[in-house]
Amino acid sequence: MSRFKKLIGRLGREEQGAMAIETAIVAPVLILMAVGSFQISSMVARQSELQSAVAEAAAIGLASPPENQSDLDTVSGIMQASADLEEDDVTVTLSYRCGSNSTRVSDPSTCAAGVKVWTYMTVTLEAPYSPFWTKLGVGSDVDLTVDRTVQIS
DSSP: OHHHHHHHHHHHHOOTTHHHHHHHHHHHHHHHHHHHHHHHHHHHHHHHHHHHHHHHHHHHHHHSOOOSHHHHHHHHHHHHHHHTOOGGGEEEEEEEEETTOSSOBSOGGGSOTTOOEEEEEEEEEEEEEOOGGGGGTOSOOEEEEEEEEEEOO
16 A cells, blocks of 8 residues: 555656646637637627618618618618628518507508508518537527617608
8 A cells, every 4th residue: 555655646746747738638628718709709790790780771761761562672682781691581571550559560551540650660680600619510500680670650
């Protein structure tokens, strides 16, 4: 038993190679943290880009309220170009509120005659984000979604 204690004591005092072992343990952790930080910042930047595009759509809706499907398609096209999205990733719709009702309807003709009809434009942007680590089989894509509804009249 005393030989074993001496061996353990001698190994505990040995310092050669300690730096290589510490580096082998710490370096991969630091590399993973750096890659993760970069990917998270890229995801936050993409979300911010989508929010800016939706704010642009709201400004367009307020400056020149869309009145028909052609106008909505134009706003959708601007969003696709602005945020580098596919057609399926952008939804622009109109909804209406009859007088002081708390709910909105999709058809303004359902409002009673003589009641003020308020128009709302809703823009939804959906963009999948694929972090690097999904290529390594870890985790899955992140769906970034931004909704904005603005009263245009």
